[in-house]
Amino acid sequence: MLVGLLGFALVSACSPVRRAELRRQPDGLARRPQVLTTFTVLADLARQVAGDRLDVQSITRIGAEIHGYEPTPSDIERASRADLIVENGLGLERWAQRYVAAAGDVPTVTLSQGMEPILIEADAYAGKPNPHAWMSPKRAQVYVDRLVEAFSSLDPAGRPTFQQNGAAYKQRLQALDQELGQALAEIPAHQRVLVTCEGAFSYLARDYGLEEAYLWPVNAESQITPRRMVQLIETVRARRVPAVFCETTVSDKAQREVARASGARFGGSFYVDSLSEPDGPAGSLIDLQRHNVRLLIQGLRGGGA
Template identity: 75%
Template sequence: MFGRRFLRRFTALAIALPLAVACTKQDYLSGKRSNHSDDRPIVLTTFTILADMARQVAGDRLQVKSITKPGAEIHGYEPSPKDLEQASGADLIVENGLGLELWARRFVQSAGDVPTVTLTEGMEPLLIEGDAYAGKPNPHAWMSPLRAKGYVDRLVDAFSQLDPEGAELYRNNGNRYKLQLEQLDTELRNLLAVIPKQQRVLVSCEGAFSYLAQDYGFDEAYLWPVNAESQITPKRMARLIERVKNDQVPAVFCETTVSDKAQREVARASGARFGGSFYVDSLSKRNGPAPTLLDLQRHNVKLLRQGLAASAEKSS
């Protein structure tokens, strides 16, 4: 495993990063590579949420790392030379797919023959509606606890192929994690049941809640469909303000990885209040409110309940 990993690193980076390769080779020959004291296979994910899911399945048997760090905006992320080096040293790369991490192609190609698993492969995606992106898949399928179970199955299969001796462990861990996701689904349904039907409009900056909205009976409205806040236009702003006014939506929200300035203006112009920021494309740091996917979902749903069901909460 060690020799194969070093050969891949040298071959890939000789093209993309000749200077980095020279340093890596020199360090290796001089015995300075301390990270190779851990011979567990390396699994590299494109963002922190996938890393958390991968760790739930892998346990301590694999090294799981994330290219992006907590708080990073993943849509327009630009891989660094260090990212490319990490990719070439991995034994498996894990990506979401559905057009989410188009930037990942660069380091996947540079990684040479490193296997890659796409966790949404074979999944029937929800399609974006009524926008320039109409007809394209919404990539945020992990935001549905029930859809996330499909991610787990793909991880179990990929890890078992990478490390057949650990297949039983991965299968048991995967089943345990899927049970937690099912229990989370029930928990979220109970939390959201208090929100009146007429107030079930989820307004966010990005259209990242389509899967969650479908699962729990919400309409969705947003400033931009996918990718980045650079897509905000006066037309989209005006349309969202009108929607919030007409539906008397009590609160609007944004996401932690982008600026909430435009959404606060939507709140001001429509008479709604700004209800806070969701975690979607990134986990928080360990001491934050969303260090795991399960915590992320609980944080978001509690924030949503506080924003949309304030009157119902007071009367209950």
């Protein structure tokens, strides 16, 4: 059934957003325009801009591995009722074009469109863009601008609200940028090595002067080879990295072996591709960033899991 659904013609990821038609629910009340995002982090960003004017939901659930997600027939049905689909782009959601096509004539906005990406330097993904641009508070502000533009086209009467919400949230992201910069600046230069399972921290590392080492470039290509394992163990040993980390959406088994073999500690799990539950440590993008940086500093200074 799903194969048949995915056979529709592709819809461009940069399609202009159409104005949402006013629809009525069974009780006669107007229905808010429905926005679907490809994963929970984007849903949080979208809600910050949308306020109460739009109904924003994530296609994937909390904790889902989003790179190779397989949409279900119920996902397609949800999308067909949406007024707008929001995706990251940069090759992150390999399934998104087929998903949008199967949903029918639903406009899509790509938040990274026009952004100059950091390119992956090694392995099978060498030369391709690193898709995790939202991990930079600076780049996340570009996402906000794209959302304001898209939502204003969808709901023109809400433009002042979207602009006000977007400006307020960008101020919070700017404050977060300063906060993270000050916190990470306290890490001594020889300890500024961020070791993770996935190379998802390239944008954050560039912003704050960290070096990055990882087991695989993106989760979609997460097969662990002996060569990769040995190279990372040697890097951790040579740089005397005190702690290594992994992400919540993948198994940390291999990274714990890196820690054991290198003499480092396993410092805990970062949130990247998914938020936590609302009452967890990463219930929003800002909380996610603070959790990760606290965990990193704790691990590199001698704490950890």
